[in-house]
Amino acid sequence: MDIFLQQVINGLVQGAIYAMVALGYTMVYGIMGLINFAHGEVVMIGTLVTITVVTFLLKAGFPVWLAGGMGIVAAASVCMVLGWSLERVAYRPLRGAPRLTPLITAIGMSIVLQNLAMMIWGRNYMTFPSLIEKTQFEIGGAAFTNVQVLIVLVAGLSMGGLLLLVYRTKLGMAMRATAQNPGVAGLMGVNANRVISSAFVIGSVLGALAGVMVGVYYEIAHYQMGFMLGLKAFTAAVLGGIGNLAGAMAGGILLGLIEALGAGYIGDLTGGFLGSHYQDIFAFVVLIFVLMFRPSGLFGEKTGDRA
Amino acid sequence: MRTWFNTLTPRTIFGLTLITVALLALPFVAALGGQAWVRIVNFAILYVFLALGLNIVVGFAGLLDLGYIAFYAVGAYLWALLASPHFGLHLPFWVILPLGAIVACFFGILLGAPTLKLRGDYLAIVTLGFGEIVRIFMNNLNAPINITNGPQGITLIDPVAIGNFKFSTGSTVFGIDISGPQKYYYLLLVLVLAVIAINVRLQHSRIGRAWQAIREDEIAAKAIGINTRNMKLLAFAMGASFGGVAGGIFAAMQGFVSPESFSLIESVMILAMVVLGGMGHIPGVILGAILLTVLPEALRYAVVPVQKALFGAVLADPESLRMLIFGLALVLVMRFKPAGLWPSPDRRRELAEKAR
Amino acid sequence: MAFSRNLSCFPGITLALAASIALIGCGQKEEPKPQAAAPAAVPAPAPAAPPPKPxxxxxxxxxxxxxxxxxxxxxxxxxxxxxxxxxxxxxxxxxxxxxxxxxxxxxxxxxxxxxxxxxxxxxxxxxxxxxxxxxxxxxxxxxxxxxxxxxxxxxxxxxxxxxxxxxxxxxxxxxxxNDIQQGKVLGEFAAKQGVKTVAIIDDRSAYGQGLADEFKKAAETAGLKVVATEYTNDKATDFKAILTKIKSKKPDMVFYGGMDAQGGPLAKQMKELGLKAKFLGGDGVCTPEFMKLGGPATDGHYCSMPGVPLEKMAKGPAFxxxxxxxxxxxxxxxxxxxxxxxxxxxxxxxxxxxxxxxxxxxxxxxxxxxxxxAKIEFDEKGDLKGGAISLYQYKAGQLSYVETLGGGVVEAVKEAAQATGEAAKAVAGAAVDAAKEGTKAAAEAVKSTADATKAAVEKK
Missing domain, CATH: 3.40.50.2300 (Response regulator)
Known part of the structure; x- marks a missing residue:
């Protein structure tokens, strides 16, 4: 039982990270129906910027909380600018172009960002300065740390904040209007360009935050870390029903749990044939099954004939 | 009725002759820059092959497929298993290549069947997952029974051979020295011409028009009596079979296959070729495939000399710069030519209408 | 040859198709020496013919x-x-x-x-x-x-x-x-550490899987029990799920076949989960990078490196x-x-x-x-003969040498030489001289010094 609990904790934390990244995907997708493939790279840049800033400030003798805080602010600002310019450079000129076109620019931007990061930060793996003293807790024989609690909390709060933003503010209303019909929203006085820009900026801030969390948790960063993370998060977003905020959260957590429990138990259940080497498959298999019965994901609305 | 030979004016005959001569001479021209260039040309043709296969699914039928490399992998592994010391089998190529097409075809249907209801981005992620599933299985099927030899890959794969005439090594034919890569070039050329012919015929057939109808509006297509399920499955199967054949040739050319050659990024690159060139337009897709294969390799040769000429020293690491330029090229082309470099006339017209 | 050269300079054709390729092909032609411009049909051995030039x-x-x-x-x-x-x-x-x-x-x-x-x-x-x-x-x-x-x-x-x-x-x-040689030694070493049960993790790369498989064979031969075999991949950052599973099987030692970039975080997460087993890995985790990424969690962990440590070799420290x-x-x-x-x-x-x-x-x-x-000699396949493997332990942020295992006579000599200290120079010196002189003499010289050092060890 303690092992099962431990696996649930493992999956929950991993899932919270997926969820936070997935929120960024879903934010953009919900409004303009576009997969921002470069979002994983935004997360990566967020982590690397934090490392640089925090290491520099710590060396300069700043206290840890201040250095950490400034690191997060710096990462958020850089990612905001990045998200905004991504939209301006790579996506805005392509509105009305064939659907796959922005996908290719996104892939292109992803390659560009990765290589830029490699030129700036080098090819080596980097260690994330420890911002939070890790303390261990135990419940029923399962170990967890304060960092893990923090990650789950931050993910939950991000989703709550986003829901408030989308359903309780004027900007949120404009976003929902633009999502439904950009043309009509424009007639009602909504500046669609501004709304889309702000969606990108908010998504990128979430990405930066996720990047910091990843850094704090794994204490490791690399210029290629964004790709796999982005892919998993994207899977999570689709699983939950892309474009749906609560769906992204649920999808992320579900994906994390599937991976942890799959790696933990399926091997023994199948006599070692499907062990943890198939960990990455479990998520996809579940995804395919879910989509066979609910073609728009768990919480996704029927999109009608939008394809 | 218009047939192809009606259009043969002296000018087109001249043009066709010129192209034929150019295609025949290409490996020798490329060899002037070294046999490495012949190899690059071969890979370019191989990717033309793949891009045309994917074009059937994405371009003709409008189904976004991000796991296309899986079929390539299936073809490559089939060749590797049937023509290497791994199982001690050494079947000839005229058995394996058709078999590869059939097996890949089967995998295509396997992928297509559960995804019939899905659209757009949902389909994209499922196909992506399928590609990864195939790769991961190949990476892990060395236990409990050793089928694929796992991450170690399969070595000493037989080259394509007709009797004792092996394609892997050089020989002299009619007094002309032909190297291994050059022989593969001609083989690939023949195959790719066949694929192009099939593609052109398909596009203008009933099937091709049915796919186009599905691409434009699936519900309307159903309404006018097109069996959308069968047509979609057919698109997946046809596309997959081309991937299977290309994979077989790849295995024979390389003499070694391992799962790392079939990663997700390869699927993405092939999709980029299709979209960059001009989805659904055969010449465009060919152009896209050639450009995206040759560009990174050309940059390998060009980055250092250009920097030396401009700044007198190598400022930036050639390797990262190479991929950086490649990424930028993708963005810029799409930015200024959203329908691809060489879109079909219909597409161009549609876009122009939208812009109005 | 003339055939193809003519074609390349016929402008209509270079323009006709695949212009980029043909152009580059042509442009490249200018660079190499004129006599090399003819296409080498068979990639033949280079005639770097040494003419009587200086x-x-x-x-x-x-x-x-x-x-x-x-x-x-x-x-x-x-x-x-x-x-x-x-x-x-x-x-x-x-x-x-x-x-x-x-x-x-x-x-x-x-x-x-x-x-x-x-x-x-x-x-x-x-x-x-x-x-x-x-x-x-x-x-x-x-x-x-x-x-x-x-x-x-x-x-x-x-x-x-x-x-x-x-x-x-x-x-x-x-x-x-190679992996067989190294995996075998690692298995033997694990048995010597007095552990009874091991868990194996490999990263499903050709290197990691090869090493882990050989380790498994050797460990089982040496009488160890493999209680869990788990897998990750060479891009992973989260290992908690597999580590939790391993923890439930309570192994005395965890063997990791893979590289430093995953090994470091793996060691860290082992510690976080309270998995208190010994850690053993191959040369992929015998790097400064592993220590940097794993931090204090790497303390007490073992890894192996083919060859003899640089410090123990005659020319090592200088290098x-x-x-x-x-x-x-x-x-x-x-x-x-x-x-x-x-x-x-x-x-x-x-x-x-x-x-x-x-x-x-x-x-x-x-x-x-x-x-x-190492002393480099090849067997008939081209593999390194003997193939000694050295084991190291991370102690207080340093890699410290533990012992050298495997290898043939030559390596035994080295071990003995290290023990006796002074003899080391003699062996290395003799070997160097011998290598300079020729082939047969080398083997003999080494053999004789081997006997000498063996004797020295026995005396001790």
């Missing part, structure tokens, strides 16, 4: 990934090769009556098999006299066929997949123990000093092996008194060279 340039190809996750190791390899080439040039060697200048052609294969063959073909085209590389087994194996067809000797510093030399190519050599001074960075992993590979190749050329691949290739097989990593 200076001959010997081109050595070097291939390693300079992009991708292993780029840091690739750069390290390149540094090792550059250092060796510089030293060789400083020696102003004369081979076959001509002055020799070595030139290094550096290529990137991105650890991708497809790029590996393109790059290999590029080197064959450039008519290199020998190839050092590649770094990964995955690229080394497909490339080795091209080198074999062209008759170009290839020495890989770090490809450890047994298949590389099992293909039967006369041109394929390696200066590093380390030179390397650090020149590049202002620590040796990552394989740089000493690359250095040795270059030196072995040059040494073979010296003995053959020729730089032509066809002529000096037989001499490579007969090598008996006292390198900075």
């Amino acid at each position: 200076e001959v340039t010997v081109k050595l190809g070097h291939v390693a990934p300079m992009t991708g996750p292993q780029a840091h190791l690739g750069k390290d390899n390149e540094n090792g090769a550059k250092l060796a080439v510089e030293e060789l040039n400083a020696q102003a060697l004369e081979i076959g009556g001509a002055k020799i200048k070595f030139e290094l052609l550096v290529e990137d294969d991105g650890a991708d098999p497809k790029q590996g063959t393109i790059v290999a073909q590029k080197l064959v085209d450039a008519k290199v006299n020998g190839v050092i590389g590649h770094l990964n087994s995955g690229t080394t194996i497909p490339a080795s066929k091209l080198y074999a067809d062209a008759g170009i000797p290839q020495i890989s510093p770090s490809a450890t997949n047994p298949k590389y030399t099992q293909q039967g190519f006369a041109t394929a050599f390696r200066v590093m123990a 380390k000093e030179k390397f650090v001074k020149k590049y202002n960075t620590e040796i990552q992993l394989y740089a000493p092996n690359v250095y040795d590979a270059v030196m072995v190749m040059a040494d073979s050329m010296k003995r053959a008194n020729s730089v032509e691949p066809a002529k000096y290739l037989p001499e490579v097989g007969k090598t008996s060279y006292e390198g900075v990593t």
